[in-house]
Amino acid sequence: MAPPRRRFAERYRDVLASIYLYNEHRGYTSLDRVLEAVRARCPDDTAFIAAVEKHRADERKHYLMFRRYFEREGRMPLAVDRSCGHIDHFIRIAFGRSIEELDTRAVVADGALFERLCRVIMLTEQRGMRQVDILLRSKVVLADPALKDIFKVVERDEPSHWMPYRDWLTRNRRPQPRWRERLTDLRIHRELMFVRLPAIFLNRRVPRRSSWPDEADGGDTALISAPPEAIA
Numbered sequence: 001m002a003p004p005r006r007r008f009a010e011r012y013r014d015v016l017a018s019i020y021l022y023n024e025h026r027g028y029t030s031l032d033r034v035l036e037a038v039r040a041r042c043p044d045d046t047a048f049i050a051a052v053e054k055h056r057a058d059e060r061k062h063y064l065m066f067r068r069y070f071e072r073e074g075r076m077p078l079a080v081d082r083s084c085g086h087i088d089h090f091i092r093i094a095f096g097r098s099i100e101e102l103d104t105r106a107v108v109a110d111g112a113l114f115e116r117l118c119r120v121i122m123l124t125e126q127r128g129m130r131q132v133d134i135l136l137r138s139k140v141v142l143a144d145p146a147l148k149d150i151f152k153v154v155e156r157d158e159p160s161h162w163m164p165y166r167d168w169l170t171r172n173r174r175p176q177p178r179w180r181e182r183l184t185d186l187r188i189h190r191e192l193m194f195v196r197l198p199a200i201f202l203n204r205r206v207p208r209r210s211s212w213p214d215e216a217d218g219g220d221t222a223l224i225s226a227p228p229e230a231i232a
């Protein structure tokens, strides 16, 4: 049996990568809804639409990198659910409903809802950027070259994920994230890191997924598929 320190590191990476895989998948599938709203709300803002399309493509690329990671490890990810999804919690708190229940037409029709959605995505992505910086200083992550390489790609992509939403808010003279929204983001993050992650880490009965989340996508409609070097 491996020494305790090694078992701890392996379990931590397993849980971390499972949570990331869930969030990356949730990210790009939710961005399909966002894209729908952006195209309808700002049909002439081609730069903004292109930035959201790139964002969606990047999140799918990240998802595929984590999927490839597990495939190489020869096991399926742990079956974490939406209780581990940052965006799931944020949308639920900000809009009072789940991502699936979000009424895209209402978001398109109501400027206040649309800008709130932009702020929620912006804060979620900024959180992701700060988190990846922390992970890239973690010895447990750095000890696994494949995981380190994945987080390096995520680190490189992350700034381009929140900046377009900030720029859109600035261009349209709409408020940047409010202190209440920033507090919500912090609360969600803390709960994920200090409650959800340790709970999964300690619970050896959490099952593994029996299929990949993208198998339920009904055939991916990715605008740009992952470049081969990113998932090689």
Ligand SMILES: [Fe+2]
Binding pocket: 024, 027, 058, 059, 062, 154
């Ligand atoms: Fe991502």
Ligand SMILES: [Fe+2]
Binding pocket: 059, 125, 128, 158, 161
């Ligand atoms: Fe991102």
